[in-house]
Amino acid sequence: MSDPKQYTRAEVEAQNKPEVTLFVIHNKVYNVTPFLDEHPGGHEVLVGVGGTDASEDFDDIGHSVDARDIMKKYLVGEIVESERVEKTKRSVKWDDVKHDGGSGLFSTWRVPLLAALVASLVYLYLT
Ligand code: HEM
Structure with a gap:
């Protein structure tokens, strides 16, 4: 097979x-x-999305394997090497998760833990 046709982003547009x-x-x-x-x-x-980079829109839909198979039929070329971008990873990073919860006393997992502790103390006190 011959090399895929090279496009600049301006040419696609x-x-x-x-x-x-x-x-x-x-x-x-x-x-x-x-x-x-x-x-x-x-x-x-x-x-x-014609003329643009639709990668994010395509990924956001969560297209199936079938869809990815179909799209091969419509492939006409690729972006010139100097204009390629790394696949953007939009998944949540572990760092974000760690910092999201906060480190305060009332970070999400501590609330039920404290509630359970208080409940046990009340139970012990009453019985
Ligand atoms: C060559 C490119 C594409 C192909 C072959 C393709 C194919 C498909 C297929 C087969 C489905 C049915 C569901 C599935 O199997 O995932 C679908 C659904 C859909 N696609 Fe695409 N698609 C392409 C590009 C895009 C782009 C660029 C967008 C957005 C700008 C888009 C938006 C949607 C939406 C909104 C649905 C409906 C999802 C739903 O109803 O749940 N698609 N596509």
Whole structure:
């Protein structure tokens, strides 16, 4: 197979037209024009992201393995090496989780623990 066609992001934007829907997902370029009416999510969303990098929109939907398989059919090239971006990881980082709960007395897990302790003391006191 020949090397995939190289596109700059400006070229993707320029070649996206009302009659041709072209966008970028994870540094690959897709021409989904023939797929617009078949897309289960509707053609408006695809036309809406035409000419742009739709990686986040695509990932946000949580597309199935089937969808990822279908998209191979519409692959027309890739973004030139100098304009590629690392796949953005939007998953929650452990650091965020750690700091989110806060370290105060009333951080989420301590509340039920304290409640249980108080309840046991009350129980002991009353019996
Ligand atoms: C070549 C690219 C794409 C292909 C092949 C594709 C394919 C599919 C398929 C097969 C589904 C059905 C559900 C599933 O199997 O996951 C779907 C649903 C959907 N897609 Fe896409 N999709 C593409 C790009 C996009 C993009 C870029 C967006 C957003 C801008 C999008 C938005 C949606 C939405 C909103 C749904 C409906 C989800 C629901 O009803 O729960 N898709 N797509």
